[in-house]
Amino acid sequence: MSSKRATLADVARLAGLSPTAASMILNGRPDTRLSQDAHDRVNAAAQALGYRPNVAARGLRTDKTLTIGFISDVVATTRFASGLIKGALEAAEAAGHVVLVLETGGDPAREAEAIAAVLDRQVDGIIFATMRARELFVPDIPAGTAVVMLNATNPKHSASVLPDEFAGGEAAVRLLLEGGHRDGIALLGQNDEVERDTFRSATVARRVAGIRKGMSDAGLAFVAEESIWLWEPDEGYKATRALFERRTDIRALLCMNDRLAFGAYQALTELGISVPDDVSIVSFDNDELAAYLRPGLTTIALPHEAMGRRAVELLLAGDASGETLVPMPTVKRASIASRAVNPARG
Amino acid sequence: MSSKRATLADVARLAGLSPTAASMILNGRPDTRLSQDAHDRVNAAAQALGYRPNVAARGLRTDKTLTIGFISDVVATTRFASGLIKGALEAAEAAGHVVLVLETGGDPAREAEAIAAVLDRQVDGIIFATMRARELFVPDIPAGTAVVMLNATNPKHSASVLPDEFAGGEAAVRLLLEGGHRDGIALLGQNDEVERDTFRSATVARRVAGIRKGMSDAGLAFVAEESIWLWEPDEGYKATRALFERRTDIRALLCMNDRLAFGAYQALTELGISVPDDVSIVSFDNDELAAYLRPGLTTIALPHEAMGRRAVELLLAGDASGETLVPMPTVKRASIASRAVNPARG
DNA sequence: AAGTCATGCTAAACCCATTTAGCACGCACC
DNA sequence: GGTGCGTGCTAAATGGGTTTAGCATGACTT
Numbered sequence: 001m002s003s004k005r006a007t008l009a010d011v012a013r014l015a016g017l018s019p020t021a022a023s024m025i026l027n028g029r030p031d032t033r034l035s036q037d038a039h040d041r042v043n044a045a046a047q048a049l050g051y052r053p054n055v056a057a058r059g060l061r062t063d064k065t066l067t068i069g070f071i072s073d074v075v076a077t078t079r080f081a082s083g084l085i086k087g088a089l090e091a092a093e094a095a096g097h098v099v100l101v102l103e104t105g106g107d108p109a110r111e112a113e114a115i116a117a118v119l120d121r122q123v124d125g126i127i128f129a130t131m132r133a134r135e136l137f138v139p140d141i142p143a144g145t146a147v148v149m150l151n152a153t154n155p156k157h158s159a160s161v162l163p164d165e166f167a168g169g170e171a172a173v174r175l176l177l178e179g180g181h182r183d184g185i186a187l188l189g190q191n192d193e194v195e196r197d198t199f200r201s202a203t204v205a206r207r208v209a210g211i212r213k214g215m216s217d218a219g220l221a222f223v224a225e226e227s228i229w230l231w232e233p234d235e236g237y238k239a240t241r242a243l244f245e246r247r248t249d250i251r252a253l254l255c256m257n258d259r260l261a262f263g264a265y266q267a268l269t270e271l272g273i274s275v276p277d278d279v280s281i282v283s284f285d286n287d288e289l290a291a292y293l294r295p296g297l298t299t300i301a302l303p304h305e306a307m308g309r310r311a312v313e314l315l316l317a318g319d320a321s322g323e324t325l326v327p328m329p330t331v332k333r334a335s336i337a338s339r340a341v342n343p344a345r346g
Numbered sequence: 347m348s349s350k351r352a353t354l355a356d357v358a359r360l361a362g363l364s365p366t367a368a369s370m371i372l373n374g375r376p377d378t379r380l381s382q383d384a385h386d387r388v389n390a391a392a393q394a395l396g397y398r399p400n401v402a403a404r405g406l407r408t409d410k411t412l413t414i415g416f417i418s419d420v421v422a423t424t425r426f427a428s429g430l431i432k433g434a435l436e437a438a439e440a441a442g443h444v445v446l447v448l449e450t451g452g453d454p455a456r457e458a459e460a461i462a463a464v465l466d467r468q469v470d471g472i473i474f475a476t477m478r479a480r481e482l483f484v485p486d487i488p489a490g491t492a493v494v495m496l497n498a499t500n501p502k503h504s505a506s507v508l509p510d511e512f513a514g515g516e517a518a519v520r521l522l523l524e525g526g527h528r529d530g531i532a533l534l535g536q537n538d539e540v541e542r543d544t545f546r547s548a549t550v551a552r553r554v555a556g557i558r559k560g561m562s563d564a565g566l567a568f569v570a571e572e573s574i575w576l577w578e579p580d581e582g583y584k585a586t587r588a589l590f591e592r593r594t595d596i597r598a599l600l601c602m603n604d605r606l607a608f609g610a611y612q613a614l615t616e617l618g619i620s621v622p623d624d625v626s627i628v629s630f631d632n633d634e635l636a637a638y639l640r641p642g643l644t645t646i647a648l649p650h651e652a653m654g655r656r657a658v659e660l661l662l663a664g665d666a667s668g669e670t671l672v673p674m675p676t677v678k679r680a681s682i683a684s685r686a687v688n689p690a691r692g
Numbered sequence: 693a694a695g696t697c698a699t700g701c702t703a704a705a706c707c708c709a710t711t712t713a714g715c716a717c718g719c720a721c722c
Numbered sequence: 723g724g725t726g727c728g729t730g731c732t733a734a735a736t737g738g739g740t741t742t743a744g745c746a747t748g749a750c751t752t
Binding site for chain 2: 729730731733734736737738739
C-alpha cells in the first residue's frame with residue numbers, strides 16, 4: 001500500500017514527541033514517567049501509521065532478533081520427519097519467533113557454512129536436527145548462543161530432545177499382551193548392528209532394550225527373530241515370507257518400523273494369512289503408511305511434532321540441559337487381535 | 347571461541363585504516379583508489395579476526411538481507427509436498443541466501459501475521475506456497491517486494507510456478523498406449539467438481555484436460571469413469587471393488603493420484619486380480635507409496651523439488667511474471683503391462 | 693529566597709555496517 | 723608561485739531502533 005514503511009521517527013513526529021518517548025511507550029517500559037496523554041498519542045500514531053518496528057534495527061541494539069536457526073541434515077525435506085519442523089514452527093510462532101531453516105545434507109563443510117549463515121543473522125538460538133537420531137558432529141559455536149539438539153545428541157551441547165524409545169518399546173509389547181498374545185510372537189527387523197550402533201541411531205538401541213524388557217517382565221520370549229539391515233518394505237516382505245515358510249506357529253509380529261510392517265502385510269496377503277485374525281502386527285513410527293494399510297496398522301508413534309515444539313520451548317527458555325524424553329503415543333488401529341484372555345489372578 | 351564477534355571497526359583498527367577503507371576493500375568496490383598495501387592489510391586483518399559482516403546491520407543500509415521468506419499454508423510440514431521446501435532451500439543456498447519458513451494453516455489472520463513477520467525482517471522476497479495448487483488469497487504487500495506464487499496462482503502477483511499438468515495428463519495416457527492398451531481403460535477419481543473447481547486445485551482440471559486430450563487424440567474413450575471426491579486409499583479401494591464387481595472388461599486403470607492407486611492395489615489383490623498381468627495401473631504424484639507398492643507403481647511425478655528451485659530462481663532474478671510450468675517426469679516402474687501391439691500403419 | 697524533589701520529557705550515544713562528500717598531499721605545468 | 727589534477731585515504735551521515743544521562747518545570751520545604 002503505502003510506498004514506505006513508517007519508522008519510529010514518523011510515529012514520534014506524528015505524536016509530537018521524541019523517538020525516545022515513542023520507543024519507551026511502545027515497548028511498555030515500566031519505570032518511565034511519561035503521561036497518559038503521551039501514551040495515548042503515541043499509540044494512536046503507531047496505529048494510524050501501521051507502524052511495525054524493524055526487527056533488524058532493533059536486533060542491532062538489543063541482540064535479540066526473535067529468530068531462531070533450525071539446521072538439519074535432511075530433516076526438513078524428508079517426508080519422514082517433517083513433523084519436527086512443523087512442531088518447531090508452531091512453537092516458534094506461539095512465542096513470536098520466526099525460524100530460519102537450513103539443510104546441510106550431513107556434510108561438515110555445509111554444516112559450518114550453515115552455522116556461519118545463521119550467526120551472521122544474529123539468531124537467538126540454534127536447533128540442530130537429524131533425521132535418524134545419532135551423535136551429531138557440531139562445529140564450534142560461540143559461547144552464549146543457545147543450542148538444542150533435536151533427535152540427536154552431542155557431547156558439547158548437552159541439551160537434547162529425544163523420543164522415549166525405551167518406554168515405546170515396552171508399550172509395543174504391552175499392546176500385544178493386552179491383545180492376549182503370549183506365544184508365537186516374532187520380532188522383525190532387529191539387528192545386532194543396530195542394537196549396538198550409536199552412529200546410525202542412538203535411540204533405536206533403546207527401542208530394542210525396551211522391547212526386551214517388556215518381554216522379560218512378562219516372562220515371555222520371542223519364538224523367532226528375523227534380522228534385517230535395511231528397514232524398507234521390500235526387506236520386510238522377503239523376511240516375512242521366509243519366516244512364514246519356515247514356521248507355522250507365528251501369531252504376532254513385532255516390527256521395528258512401519259515400512260517393514262508394510263512389507264509384512266504384502267507378504268501375508270499373498271500368503272492368504274489374515275491380519276489380525278491369523279496374526280497380529282504392531283510396529284513403530286506411525287508413518288503415513290500406517291493409516292493407509294488395511295486393516296489400519298497399530299503403531300507406536302514417533303512424536304515428531306511434540307519433539308519439535310519441545311526443542312524450541314527449551315531453546316527459548318534458555319536453561320536447557322540434559323536429555324528430555326518425549327513420550328511416544330501408541331496409536332491403536334486394527335492390526336492387533338483382541339482375543340479373550342484369562343488374566344492371571346493375584 | 348572468541349567471546350565477541352569481530353566488527354568492521356576491529357578489522358579497520360587492526361589494519362591501521364578507517365572503516366570506510368575496510369568496507370570498500372572487503373566488498374571489492376571497483377573504482378576505489380586504495381593501495382595494494384591497504385588491500386593486503388585489510389584482508390589479512392579480516393582473516394585474522396575471522397571477520398564476518400553482520401547481515402542485519404548491512405541490511406539496514408543496503409536493504410538487502412540475503413534472506414527470503416517462504417510462507418505456506420501447510421506445505422513445509424506435510425510430507426506430501428516437502429520437496430517444495432527442499433528445492434527452495436537448495437536454490438537459496440546456491441545463491442547465498444537463507445530462508446525463513448512460516449506456516450499459516452491457510453488461516454487469513456495467520457497469513458497476514460506471517461507476511462508482517464517476514465517484512466519486519468526485511469526479506470528480499472517472498473514465496474507463497476500451497477499444498478494443493480489453488481487460487482491463494484494474499485493480503486496486501488508493499489510494492490517493491492518480489493513475490494512468487496509456488497503451486498498457486500494469484501491475480502495480484504502474476505509470477506507463479508506450477509507443474510505442467512496438462513502435459514502430465516497426456517503423458518499418462520501415452521504410457522498406457524505404449525503398453526498396448528486401447529480397450530478397457532477406466533478412469534478412477536476424476537470428478538466433475540474437481541474438473542471445474544479452481545479453489546481446490548487450479549491444476550487438477552488441467553490434468554484431466556490433458557488426459558482427455560490424450561485419449562481423444564488416440565481416438566480412444568474410457569469404458570468407465572469412477573468419480574471420487576476424496577482421493578484417499580480407502581476411497582480408491584471401495585471404488586475399485588465396485589468397478590470390478592460391475593464389469594469384467596477393465597484392463598487398465600488411470601488413477602488420479604497414487605493414494606487412490608494404492609487403494610486400487612488393495613482391492614485388486616483381494617479380488618485375485620494381478621497387476622500388471624490382468625490390469626495395468628498408471629497414476630500421478632509419485633508419492634512415497636509408489637515405490638513401496640508391489641509391483642512398483644508407474645506414475646507421473648509431481649516435480650516438487652524442481653518447482654521449489656525454480657521459484658527461488660525466479661524470485662532472485664527479479665523479473666518474474668506469468669506462469670512457469672515445470673515438466674512432470676514420468677517414472678516407470680512395473681505396473682503397466684507391455685503387451686505386443688500391432689501399431690496402426692500409416 | 694534558596695534548596696530539594698518529583699515529574700515529564702529529550703539529546704545524544706550506540707549497535708554495525710555502507711556511502712557520500714571531501715581532505716591532504718605531491719606532482720606537473722605554465 | 724599559483725593552478726589543476728590524480729592519488730590515497732577518512733569524517734560524517736545514514737539506516738532504524740534502544741538506552742543512558744540529564745534538562746526543564748513546578749511544587750513543596752524550611
